[in-house]
Amino acid sequence: MADNVIEARGLLKLYGSQRAVDAIDLDIHRGEIFGLLGPNGAGKTTTILMMLGLTEISGGTVEVLGFNPVREPLEVKRRVGYLPDSVGFYDHMTARENLLYTARLLAIPRSQAGRRIMEALESVKLADVADKRVATFSRGMRQRLGIAEIVMKQAEVAILDEPTSGLDPHATFELLEMIRGLKKAGVAVLLSSHLLDRVQSVCDRVALFNKGKIALMGSVVQLANQVLGAGHPFLVEAEGADVAAALRGVEGVQTVVPEGEGAWRVMADRDVRAAAAERIVSTGGSLTRLADLQPSLEEVYTRYFQEARHAA
Amino acid sequence: MPRSAARRAGSPFTGLGPVFMKELSDHLSSIRMLVLTLFVIVFGALPVGFALQDLRNVVVSDPYLFLRIFTVTPERVGLSFILALNFIIPLMAIGLGFDSVNSEFNRRTLSRVLSQPIYRDALLLGKFLGGLTTLAVALVALWLIVLGSGLLLLGLPPRGVEVARGVGFLIVAIAYGGVWLAVAMLFSVIFRSTATSALCALGLWLFFFILWPMIASAITIGFAPAQVTSIDQYVAIQELGLALQRLSPGTLFSEAVVGLLNPETRTLGFMLPQQMRGAIPEAPLPLDQSLILIWPQLTGLVAGMIVVFAVAYIVFQREEVRA
Ligand SMILES: Nc1ncnc2c1ncn2[C@@H]1O[C@H](COP(=O)(O)OP(=O)(O)OP(=O)(O)O)[C@@H](O)[C@H]1O
Numbered sequence A: 001m002a003d004n005v006i007e008a009r010g011l012l013k014l015y016g017s018q019r020a021v022d023a024i025d026l027d028i029h030r031g032e033i034f035g036l037l038g039p040n041g042a043g044k045t046t047t048i049l050m051m052l053g054l055t056e057i058s059g060g061t062v063e064v065l066g067f068n069p070v071r072e073p074l075e076v077k078r079r080v081g082y083l084p085d086s087v088g089f090y091d092h093m094t095a096r097e098n099l100l101y102t103a104r105l106l107a108i109p110r111s112q113a114g115r116r117i118m119e120a121l122e123s124v125k126l127a128d129v130a131d132k133r134v135a136t137f138s139r140g141m142r143q144r145l146g147i148a149e150i151v152m153k154q155a156e157v158a159i160l161d162e163p164t165s166g167l168d169p170h171a172t173f174e175l176l177e178m179i180r181g182l183k184k185a186g187v188a189v190l191l192s193s194h195l196l197d198r199v200q201s202v203c204d205r206v207a208l209f210n211k212g213k214i215a216l217m218g219s220v221v222q223l224a225n226q227v228l229g230a231g232h233p234f235l236v237e238a239e240g241a242d243v244a245a246a247l248r249g250v251e252g253v254q255t256v257v258p259e260g261e262g263a264w265r266v267m268a269d270r271d272v273r274a275a276a277a278e279r280i281v282s283t284g285g286s287l288t289r290l291a292d293l294q295p296s297l298e299e300v301y302t303r304y305f306q307e308a309r310h311a312a
Numbered sequence B: 001m002p003r004s005a006a007r008r009a010g011s012p013f014t015g016l017g018p019v020f021m022k023e024l025s026d027h028l029s030s031i032r033m034l035v036l037t038l039f040v041i042v043f044g045a046l047p048v049g050f051a052l053q054d055l056r057n058v059v060v061s062d063p064y065l066f067l068r069i070f071t072v073t074p075e076r077v078g079l080s081f082i083l084a085l086n087f088i089i090p091l092m093a094i095g096l097g098f099d100s101v102n103s104e105f106n107r108r109t110l111s112r113v114l115s116q117p118i119y120r121d122a123l124l125l126g127k128f129l130g131g132l133t134t135l136a137v138a139l140v141a142l143w144l145i146v147l148g149s150g151l152l153l154l155g156l157p158p159r160g161v162e163v164a165r166g167v168g169f170l171i172v173a174i175a176y177g178g179v180w181l182a183v184a185m186l187f188s189v190i191f192r193s194t195a196t197s198a199l200c201a202l203g204l205w206l207f208f209f210i211l212w213p214m215i216a217s218a219i220t221i222g223f224a225p226a227q228v229t230s231i232d233q234y235v236a237i238q239e240l241g242l243a244l245q246r247l248s249p250g251t252l253f254s255e256a257v258v259g260l261l262n263p264e265t266r267t268l269g270f271m272l273p274q275q276m277r278g279a280i281p282e283a284p285l286p287l288d289q290s291l292i293l294i295w296p297q298l299t300g301l302v303a304g305m306i307v308v309f310a311v312a313y314i315v316f317q318r319e320e321v322r323a
């Protein structure tokens, strides 16, 4: 309990007869970055809105920092920062004025508000445009301003809905750095995203959503083992000799699948790269590449939903 | 949601102050406000200017000369100041309120604001009070301008009781504006498109101004028997007509204003000739009597404002925040 900032049990959301969120159990630990992943319409945004008390809960319970968002929404919202997907600001106001309005809503004393706002803007590298109207801001700048709002709020939990959607690779990289910064400051981060390979690099744990249910949950490596099978995949590129036969002879190798001209994808139950290299060389082949394949979330995701579709 | 509203913790007015202040400063600094003010000055100045010219030529001493600036219909424009206000005020209120909630949806600021420690109650109420205060500021300014120009052109100060009646008129005008502001905000909650909500509010306004009097009299005639056989029947028909008319806020406003600014007014309802016989014509009522006379109209306006606001509130509570 003490270690969980968010605890959902049997959390349910019905739109008519459609189960947008279907009785999910979810724990977010203090200080971790947790990724909510899933195809469009999987129920990620709905889950987030229920945690913030912004939409009615049809069943089950959720507690955020020990508060019930239905009965004590103000307590929850005082402590949780939220960056909605496609966040908006008041265009006719400057970045500083927008944050000042939020500071007033948060009842931050005037004497502190100015300093906290400037610090927050500096932390997202917007200090030099603090007095520009938000109408002139790019999408990336708006997202960063949203992060600044959370920093200024000194939130204990940050909930970011699709924070990187619509950003170019550089802006995405910068934003993910800021999210890491939040974690460093001790903030638990819950984010939803489609950019799997990017998310993979920041998330401690992820949950794969599908049709309102959590299909898989755990660290990226755990998920890879679960979906792609336990083992050590690696890629071999070699010339001459019968490489496939040589590889099959190595102890521990499970499968050898050709991947184009002179390349094979090998799955083994442990790290057998040294033995494999030795065997290829000793049978007269020349090894050009031997690469460990990191389990990629993208792969887990695609494979999982392919299988789910086949099963259906 | 209403179901859980009773059990939720924390004051529903948390954050009301900041929302109110923001709305007020947004309104007061907006171009739209400037346009509305110009509009009001043009429409208000015309009748007042001509009324003042007419009144300067009045020889008979009139104890309520100042109030006549508001009520007199100048010979040359055929529009009294209060009649002008009767349709300007709704227009201003609609102008201030038609996009108050849906623009937050469209700018995608709503979910961000509502994720701060604030209930929807405070957001809606803050917006309403901000709009109403803006309206009040504009009306007070207009009122002062009329008073000032009267002072200059008539060359005499208003008496205390005239000022008191004038203040009463201001309050009625603000309540009238509040009704239309609530209507405009209701549409801004119902429709995501600001154009649709403006169109609906203006449509309702036109309906009450142009169609409703006709519909009301058509209904009255429909209910009337072919042959009116007794006075009672006649009175009943007239009262039905009046009751229908009073469903329009404009009717309540003009009745209340006439009662306040024409101290001679003794009744706002329908009156038979024999009822009038006992009354001394032209003798002005004291202020407290006039206030009692218009009290139902004023409470009617305030009640209408509260009811419409409550409906907007209920609809807003059930709305999904996501854009
Ligand atoms: N107001 C609503 N009324 C009815 N159904 C809704 C409503 N809002 C969402 N839904 C449904 O709920 C389901 C979950 O939607 P949600 O927005 O939570 O998905 P998501 O995972 O955030 O998707 P995306 O990646 O597109 O943002 C969808 O099937 C959607 O059609």
Ligand SMILES: [Mg+2]
Pocket: A044, A045, A046, A085, A161
């Ligand atoms: Mg979503």
